[in-house]
Amino acid sequence: MAHGVTWLPTFMPVATQAAIKGLTYQQMEELGVTLILNNTYHLNLRPGMKVIQEAGGAHKFQGWRKNLLTDSGGFQLVSLSKFTKITEEGALFASPFTGEPTLLTPEESMSIQHTIGADIIMQLDDVVPSLTTGPRVEEAMWRSVRWLDRCIAQHKKTGQQHQNLFAIIQGGLNEELRRICLNEMVKRKDSVAGYAIGGLSGGEAKGPRYSMGIGFAEDLLVCIALGVDMADCVFPTRTARFGVALTRKGAVNLHSRNALDLKKYRYDMDVIEEDCPCPTCRVKTSKAFLHHNIGIETAAAHALTQHNVVFQARLMGDVRDAILKDEFPIFLKNFFKTYYDDFKSYPRWIVNALRSVSVDLLEEDLSYSILDEEGVKWDRAAK
Ligand SMILES: [Zn+2]
Structure with missing residues (x-):
């Protein structure tokens, strides 16, 4: 990206208000962090786009020389605003300052993110809580596809060359809707640099596949095993x-x-x-x-x-090494063995999720080492 290389998989510390809580940017750089997240909604409120523009973008404003990702602002808007009404035009909400109805459109979200100048920017999506069911989920999914098209058009018009637009997959907990949404968004792959998994518990995202709001080590490892490349969370800080x-x-x-x-x-x-x-x-x-x-x-x-x-x-670095050496399954087994005292305390969801990609935490590792010694490569499909 424009501000250097970021190796995947990666975990992104969150600087909601253009500051990592507890550390300076000089420290972050020295620790080897190459990608962090700013929240569009918060920066737009305070200090506001006039200040960011005057600074020449959020990188310069906060003194961060590496890569930056911004969300669309939509998720915070829906979760923090007193009232939000979604229309085809955009998300209508009460201004936190005046209480006046204010509209955030896909075009507006893009242009705010263009001013901020992050290296990765997110489309505005129609977010529904993950427990919502019924026609609203399908409506939000299709609207997110239409809003992606509006974001792409606006991004082509006024976006900066270095900015990579990510799509956000919606569809709630309905697998079929998720599949339809994914297919639609992959059709736009020439204009989209990555895919986020949205609408789960927070403002999730995945294509590079980016999983928003995930921060526990066990969650990160399972998500990576399932194909996720990027995750962010305020949790570690x-x-x-x-x-x-x-x-x-x-x-x-x-x-x-x-x-x-x-x-x-x-x-x-x-x-x-x-x-x-x-x-x-x-x-x-x-x-x-x-x-x-x-x-x-x-x-x-x-x-x-x-x-x-x-x-x-x-x-994340150790996971990357293990993947490159083709040893990720054994890495997962060793990690969880150390992380939980006893296999009896492995959470069931972790065991099941990893079984779906042919990693069985409860199975003895005999097969792996024997096959390996015989020079037969451990193979997911063969299992
Ligand atoms: Zn330490």
Whole structure:
């Protein structure tokens, strides 16, 4: 992309208001992060497009030199606004300032994102809550296809050369509608750079396939196994501020006021993860220090945020290596073995989801190693 290479799969930290909570952009760059997310709805409200335009785009405004993705603004609008009415023209909502009815059209969403200047921009879609059923789901799906066409037309008219437009697949939990939507959107592949999975729990997205709002390590790994390349979530940075460190053995709540944990962490002089390359672990910051300061000193929040951002980035890097070596199934098995103490505590949905792509977490790995030794390549289809 215009602001450098981003390797897939990737996890994108979220800078809702043009700031990563707890870290500076210089730190983000040094940690090796190459793609972050800004929220269009929030930037449009504050500081507003006049300021962004004056700055020459959101990259310059916030001092971020790597790649940037913006959403369409539609999802926040539907979830945060007091009233939103969807018409064919666009989404009608109450202005948070004046209460006046204001219309966000696909063209308007594009032109705001053109001003922001992100490297990846999202179409405006018609979002329905994932539990909605009936004709509304199909209506929203077809409208999202029509709005994609309007976004493509507007993007061709005023878009910047470097900006990649992503489509958002709708259709609720109805597989057939999802398939129809996907087929329609793939027909536009000459004008679309990627596909997002929308309308699940938040503002999801997937083509590169981009899954919006996914942040737990276990969710990320399952989504990647099912074909997702990109995901974003505020989870790793938010949870850091509450004192939770992400590790390959599961999350550790260092802020816990649980009597047992109090004793445990007060004297715990170990680092969060011995082999972690993050600045916090590298200088041997103890869990006792973090436990003592989290929620009190901002330095503790910075330290944990750095660890969590690196944790996600390193996990994605290891997944990438495993995929390139054709060892992803075995990587998944090893990961979950470490992540959950006992296979009996594997969540059923994870086991089932991975079985759908022929990775059986509960099966002994004998077949893999024997086949491998004989020089027969492990093959999904053959299984
Ligand atoms: Zn660390």
